[in-house]
Amino acid sequence: MNLKIHFHLRLLKQTRSMIILAVETSCDDTGVSIIKVRNSKINILSNIVSSQIKIHKKYGGVFPSLAKREHQKNLPIVLKKALAEAKNPKVDLVAVTKGPGLEPCLWAGFNFTKELAEKMKKPLVLVNHIESHILVNWLELRNKKDIFPAMALVVSGGHTILILMKGIGKYKIIGETKDDAAGECFDKVARILELGYPGGPIIDKKAEEQRSRGIPPKFKVELPRPMIYQKNYDFSFSGLKTAVLYEFRSKSQKIRKSNNYITEMCLEVQKAIIDVLIKKTMKAAKDFRVKSVILGGGVVASKELKKRFQESGTEAGFKVIYPSAGYCTDNAVMTAITAFFHQGRKTKNWKTIKVNANLKIG
Numbered sequence: 001m002n003l004k005i006h007f008h009l010r011l012l013k014q015t016r017s018m019i020i021l022a023v024e025t026s027c028d029d030t031g032v033s034i035i036k037v038r039n040s041k042i043n044i045l046s047n048i049v050s051s052q053i054k055i056h057k058k059y060g061g062v063f064p065s066l067a068k069r070e071h072q073k074n075l076p077i078v079l080k081k082a083l084a085e086a087k088n089p090k091v092d093l094v095a096v097t098k099g100p101g102l103e104p105c106l107w108a109g110f111n112f113t114k115e116l117a118e119k120m121k122k123p124l125v126l127v128n129h130i131e132s133h134i135l136v137n138w139l140e141l142r143n144k145k146d147i148f149p150a151m152a153l154v155v156s157g158g159h160t161i162l163i164l165m166k167g168i169g170k171y172k173i174i175g176e177t178k179d180d181a182a183g184e185c186f187d188k189v190a191r192i193l194e195l196g197y198p199g200g201p202i203i204d205k206k207a208e209e210q211r212s213r214g215i216p217p218k219f220k221v222e223l224p225r226p227m228i229y230q231k232n233y234d235f236s237f238s239g240l241k242t243a244v245l246y247e248f249r250s251k252s253q254k255i256r257k258s259n260n261y262i263t264e265m266c267l268e269v270q271k272a273i274i275d276v277l278i279k280k281t282m283k284a285a286k287d288f289r290v291k292s293v294i295l296g297g298g299v300v301a302s303k304e305l306k307k308r309f310q311e312s313g314t315e316a317g318f319k320v321i322y323p324s325a326g327y328c329t330d331n332a333v334m335t336a337i338t339a340f341f342h343q344g345r346k347t348k349n350w351k352t353i354k355v356n357a358n359l360k361i362g
Contacts, residue, residue, distance in 0.1 A: 018343070019045070020093045021082075022336035023075070023116075025109030026101025026129045027158070028052040028062045030074040032082040033332035034089065037340050042139050045086035047333050050074045057197045061187060068104035075112045091122055093346075095339030098126035099359030100158070106355035114353075123346035125339040126353065130154050130161065130361040133296030135168065135341060136327045136334035147292045147319070151285040155277060156297035157183035157198070160235045162284050163361060165294065168341050171362035174284060175233025182273050183299045185237035189244050189269050193262055204302050207270040210263035219261050221247060221268045228276050233284045240272055274305050278312050285318055295322040298329045 017038035024031035030050040036043045052070050056062050096113035099106055110126075117124040133154045138144070152163040152171075160182045162175035180188065183200055190199025195206070210217075223243050226236045244265065248256060255261050285293050293313055299305065300322050313320035327333060347353055 018092050018340065019089050020095060020336040020339055021091045021116075022095040022127070022332040022339060023079075023109045023113040024097050024129075024132075024330055024332040024335045025071045025075070025105045025112075026097045026099070027105060027330055028056055028067045028070075029330040030071050030078050030109075031330060031332035031335070032075070032078045033336050034082055034086040034091070035333060035336040035340070036089070040144075042337060042340075044139075044333055045089060046082040046084075047331060048078045048082045048085065049331055050078050053198065060191050060197050062102065064102040064104045067102060068108045071105055071108035072112075075108070079116070091120060093125060093339060093343060094120065094122045095125045095127050095335050097129050097132070097335055099129060099356035101129055101355075101357060103355060103357040106357060110355050125342055125345055126347060127335045127338045127342070128359055128361055129335075130159060130163075130359075131171070132334035132338040133328075134163070134165070134294055135338045136296065136323050136331075137294055137321050138337055138341075139327065139333065140324060141321065147294075147321070149288065149290045150292045150294050150321075151281060151288060151290045151318075152294040152296065153277065153281045154297045155182045155295070155299040157181060157187060157200075157299075159297060160237070160277075161361075162233050162281060164284075164288055164290070173360070173362055174288070175235065175280065177235040177237065179236050179238035180241060182235070182237055182277065183297070185241050185273065186269070186299070188241045192241070192245050192248055193265060195262070195266075200299055200302065203266045203270055204304065206263045206266035207304065210267040213263075217264045217267075219255070219264050221261075221264050223247070223268050223272045225272050225275050225279075228279050233280055235276060235280060237273065237276075240269070244269060270302075270304060274302075274308050277305070278308055281309075282312055282316055282318075286316065290318065292319040292321055295320070296328070301325040301328040 019036050021034050033047040034045040094117040134152045148167050150165040152165045154161050160177040164172045186199035195202045226239045310320050
């Protein structure tokens with residue numbers, strides 16, 4: 001067994017318990033969580049998330065400066081609730097997201113957590129947000145054997161990225177989006193269709209409405225699957241959004257307002273995005289001869305996406321791993337779990353450390 005993999009498995013089996021307090025502010029969710037790890041068990045003592053969706057909804061997206069202000073306002077409140085729910089435990093380690101994300105938001109969380117760690121006189125670990133979307137799977141993962149090498153797909157509002165994972169901490173990016181992320185495409189499509197924000201959950205709901213009818217589509221909407229047959233592992237969703245715009249504009253005002261048309265469009269958009277994600281991921285998994293496919297990110301909250309991936313994984317002979325819906329979207333539990341695996345990366349020089357909005361994994 002690879003020594004690094006063995007080390008991380010041994011970490012989980014340590015008899016001494018470790019309590020980690022983590023903060024997540026990479027985008028518009030203010031998260032604070034406290035976890036306890038002992039004997040291969042990760043117990044969540046508290047997990048508080050304050051959402052800003054209502055604030056940003058009227059803009060159709062996240063305004064970084066506004067999000068930063070809300071983080072600064074919410075962090076003391078969310079921390080107090082997290083500590084109270086966890087019954088004020090003795091914390092061993094403090095963690096915070098370093099990047100990638102929206103820079104003003106990252107700084108809000110970092111400055112708050114840095115000051116907190118200094119006051120508590122506890123070491124601070126800086127966490128990669130992409131990696132945390134992958135490692136949150138270890139919260140509910142029962143069989144931790146025969147996972148590596150793995151193909152990890154992180155798909156969210158800001159990221160669509162394929163990562164060859166040879167072990168925890170051993171990553172290589174093999175493909176990523178060349179323009180819009182999948183979640184961003186959902187948001188932009190929802191804006192075109194005048195459905196509101198965030199787009200993913202709304203489009204999922206409308207698509208399921210159409211699927212449940214069990215009747216042939218009336219308008220027979222057909223959209224492209226960008227880059228699906230290209231031999232690389234990269235993605236592109238900007239063209240899909242443009243195709244939706246042209247299709248929508250080609251219809252009369254009456255049809256645009258028709259619920260049947262909207263649900264058919266949402267179903268086709270959902271199918272197009274999932275088709276591309278599955279085709280690219282399974283191709284990469286086969287080419288690199290991995291044992292499992294690991295999913296993470298807000299888009300993975302989609303029931304249809306998980307169902308399709310599970311079906312494709314079973315057919316191809318891959319174990320498909322994904323978190324519960326509540327741990328797909330941004331939260332501090334994933335930050336805490338990642339900090340546990342990287343507890344050796346304790347920050348030593350407080351004055352030189354910075355956030356990195358474009359932080360890469362690997």
